[in-house]
Amino acid sequence: MITKPIIPLFIAVPVLLIVLVLYIFGVCRKSTKIRYKVLGIIRITIIIVLAFLSNLRIMDKKYDAQVEMKNLDVLFVVDTTISMWAQDYGGSHERMEGVQYDAANIIDELSGSNFGLIRFDNRSQILAPFTQDHESVKDAFSTIKEPDINYARGSSLNVCYDDLESLLLSSNQKDERLTILFFISDGEITDESTLRSFKELEDYVDAGAVLGYGTGTGGVMQYGSYGNYVKDPDTNKNAVSQINEDNLKQIASDLDIDYIHMNHYSNVAYLIESIKNGSSLSIEKSDSVSYEDTYYYYVIPLAIMLILELVLFVRKGKL
Numbered sequence: 001m002i003t004k005p006i007i008p009l010f011i012a013v014p015v016l017l018i019v020l021v022l023y024i025f026g027v028c029r030k031s032t033k034i035r036y037k038v039l040g041i042i043r044i045t046i047i048i049v050l051a052f053l054s055n056l057r058i059m060d061k062k063y064d065a066q067v068e069m070k071n072l073d074v075l076f077v078v079d080t081t082i083s084m085w086a087q088d089y090g091g092s093h094e095r096m097e098g099v100q101y102d103a104a105n106i107i108d109e110l111s112g113s114n115f116g117l118i119r120f121d122n123r124s125q126i127l128a129p130f131t132q133d134h135e136s137v138k139d140a141f142s143t144i145k146e147p148d149i150n151y152a153r154g155s156s157l158n159v160c161y162d163d164l165e166s167l168l169l170s171s172n173q174k175d176e177r178l179t180i181l182f183f184i185s186d187g188e189i190t191d192e193s194t195l196r197s198f199k200e201l202e203d204y205v206d207a208g209a210v211l212g213y214g215t216g217t218g219g220v221m222q223y224g225s226y227g228n229y230v231k232d233p234d235t236n237k238n239a240v241s242q243i244n245e246d247n248l249k250q251i252a253s254d255l256d257i258d259y260i261h262m263n264h265y266s267n268v269a270y271l272i273e274s275i276k277n278g279s280s281l282s283i284e285k286s287d288s289v290s291y292e293d294t295y296y297y298y299v300i301p302l303a304i305m306l307i308l309e310l311v312l313f314v315r316k317g318k319l
Contacts, residue, residue, distance in 0.1 A: 004057045012055050020048050043305065050302035053295075060292045070279040072113035072178050073130050073171035075208075076103055076137075077164055078144065079185035081121045081155040082230065083241035085146050086186070088219030090263050095213040099184055100141050102211070102265045106182065107134050109272045113180075113279075116167050120160035121147050130171065149223045149230065156193045157185060157247060168204035180275060181208035183251060187244035188214075195247050198254035207278070209271055210252040212261045214243030 005012065023044045027037050078084075078099060089098035107115060115137040117128040127140040171179040189195060218240040221230040232239040245261065252259035260268050 002059050004059060006055050006057055009056075012052065016048050016052055020044060043309065047302065047305045047309070050298045050305065053298040054302055056295075058294045060294055069132070070110065070112040070276075071176055072110060072180055072275070072279050073116065073174070074106070074110055074113045074180045075116045075118070075130075075164075075167055075171070075182070076141075077118045077120070077160050077181065077183045078103075078141075079121075079155070079157070080119045080144055080147065081188070082147050082149065082221055082223065083155060083186055083188050083190075084213065085223070086214060086219035086221050086241035088215045088217065088241075089213060092219075095186060095219070096144065096146070098213060098262060099211075100144070102262060102268065103141055103182075103184075104138055105265045106268070106272060107138060110180075110275065110279075114171075114177075116171075117141065118160055118163050118167065119144055120163075121155075122159070124160040124163045126163050126167065130167065146223055155188045155190045157187070157189060157251065158193060158196045161196065161198070165201060165204075168201055172204050178206040178279065179204060181205045181255065181257065183208075183210045183248075183255075184213065185210075185248060186214040186241065187212060187247040188241060189244065189247060195250060198251050202254060202256050205255050205257060207257065207271075207275055208255075209258040209260045209268065210248045210255070211268065212243055212245055212248045212259065214241065215263075216242055218242035 024041055027040050030037070080096070084095045084099065087094055089095045111134060113134075114130040114132055115128065115134055116126070116130040117137055117140050118124060118126050127143065128137045131137065168179060168181070171177060220238045220240060222228065223230060229238040231237065243261075245259070249259045258271060260271065262268065
C-alpha cells in the first residue's frame with residue numbers, strides 16, 4: 001500500500017485542522033443543547049477525516065495482474081550529451097524536454113510492450129533492461145539530467161554500440177517478438193571520431209526510427225543552477241548546437257528504419273500507429289507491480305456527509 005497525495009500534506013493537514021478548530025470553536029459558542037453540539041462536532045470530524053483520506057489517495061499494490069501484452073520489445077537509445085539541452089525544440093524548449101515528453105507518449109501508446117532504455121554521452125549506460133514495468137522506464141527517463149560541463153568531453157554516436165547490440169541480441173533470442181528501436185540524438189559528433197556503420201545490427205531490428213532533435217539554425221545551451229551559457233572556446237561567445245541530419249540518416253539507413261525529424265510528437269504518430277497495427281496481443285501475467293486507487297471508498301461517504309450537511313443547513317438555516 002502506498003499513498004500519492006493530491007494536495008501536499010504540508011498544505012492539506014494545516015488547512016483541515018484549521019477548519020476543524022474553527023468549526024468546534026463556533027459550535028461551542030452557540031447557545032444550543034450539548035447533544036446538538038456533540039453531533040455537529042462528530043459530523044465535521046467525520047467529514048475532515050474522509051477528506052484527509054480521499055486526498056491521501058491510498059493505493060493498493062497488485063501483483064501478477066492479468067494484463068493485455070503486446071509482442072513488442074521497444075528499445076530507446078538516447079543521446080545525453082550536453083548538446084541535447086540546446087534550446088531549439090518546438091521553438092525554444094530544450095531538446096531533452098522534447099525527448100522525455102515524446103518518449104512518455106510513445107510508452108503510453110505502446111503500453112503492454114517490454115521497454116528498455118540506454119543513455120550515452122562520454123560512456124554508455126543501460127538504465128533499464130527490457131521490462132514490462134513501463135512506469136519504471138518513465139522514471140528512468142526522469143533521472144536523465146544535464147551532464148556536468150566539466151565532465152563533457154565531446155560527442156560520439158559510437159559509444160552506445162556495444163550496449164545496443166547486447167539488448168538487441170537479447171530481444172532476438174525471444175520467440176515471436178518484434179524488436180522496435182528508437183535511436184534519439186541530434187547527430188552531432190564533436191570528438192573528431194568517425195561514425196561507424198550500424199549495418200551489422202540491421203537484422204536485429206524489425207521496426208522503429210531514428211528520431212532527430214534540433215534545428216539547422218541551432219540553439220544555445222544553459223547549464224548549472226545560475227543558467228550560465230556554454231561558451232565556444234574559440235570565440236568565447238555562446239556556443240550553438242546544430243542538428244546533423246546526415247549522421248542520423250546514415251544510422252537510419254544502416255538499420256533500415258525511418259528517419260524522423262522531431263519538433264512535435266505528432267511527427268512520429270503515424271509510425272506508432274503502424275507499429276500498434278502490426279503487433280499482436282495476448283493476455284498474460286505481468287511481472288510488474290500495479291497500483292489500484294482506493295480513494296473512492298472515502299469519496300462516496302464524504303459526498304453523503306456533505307449532502308447531509310447541506311440538507312441540515314437548508315432545513316435549519318445553520319450548520
